[in-house]
Amino acid sequence: MAIEFNRIITLLRKERGITQKQAAQELGISQAQLSHYEKGIRECGLEFVVQIADYYNVSCDYLLGRSAERSGQTIKVEELPDAGGATSGSIYRGSVLPTMYKKLIENSLDILFDRLDQCRDKRVVTSVSNYLMLAVYRMFRRLYQAAPGNVASMFRVTPARWERDADAAMFLQEGELSATMAGENGACPDPAAFEMNTETLARDYPRHATSLMNLIKNSEEVIHKHNA
Known part of the structure; x- marks a missing residue:
């Protein structure tokens, strides 16, 4: 889980196009501390997980690798759109x-x-x-x-x-x-x-x-x- 967290917070920062120094300043921590979190050298507390989730506008589940969706949504098969075709939306032998x-x-x-x-x-x-x-x-x-x-x-x-x-x-x-x-x-x-x-x-x-x-x-x- 920790591996997912440091990978994802690094990804989000780079996607936003900001430096580690800038992100650290806006989060109210030192650049060294953020660097340790991004490299997985140190583990952060729950309070920081919530703070950084709000900062990047994503869910805590996404940050922790529990959801592939930024909103933290867990998908169900019926919620996935059909791509078309003769068998789209069908249930094969009663299995989803x-x-x-x-x-x-x-x-x-x-x-x-x-x-x-x-x-x-x-x-x-x-x-x-x-x-x-x-x-x-x-x-x-x-x-x-x-x-x-x-x-x-x-x-x-x-x-x-x-x-x-x-x-x-x-x-x-x-x-x-x-x-x-x-x-x-x-x-x-x-x-x-x-x-x-x-x-x-x-x-x-x-x-x-x-x-x-x-x-x-x-x-x-x-x-x-x-x-x-």
Whole structure:
């Protein structure tokens, strides 16, 4: 929890575009004390948690990493907007879990592709889209092959090599994207299309930002779990 707190208060300060000295002065503490809080060297008291929550206009739950939403809102599956499609809003076999994850992913992709549209760089759009299609392909094929009765000839890439080839193709798409963003494939894409922070995301995508923030939170919990 402490790790989340120091990461988030540093993030909020940088998103506001103020120095550590300025924030410390406005909070009525020394810069050294704020620096220790941001680095996780010292733990603050509850009174300071409330004070800094008011200062950045966020909830204490958000500061402590208990909520991915700045307001501290805990989402329910029925509160997530539908992204469209034949199965939108449906409950799979009486369970809300697939529906919730589907909405988190779809709504986050809406934001991602809106940014790609603003970028207007075919190379970036192609690399990102190919990578995502390959990820879906890998998961679908793994589930498909779990049933022995499913016919393998549905796919052109053979069972012996599809996994390695898909992995390699995904790495190549990441490499193409990195090279494009670094200007190695010609002119660099305009970085303005990708300038964002938690506040602007909530403002620009009021219906979908909650999904993205929760997708990020869930993904990083999975990462931490496997790194533990």
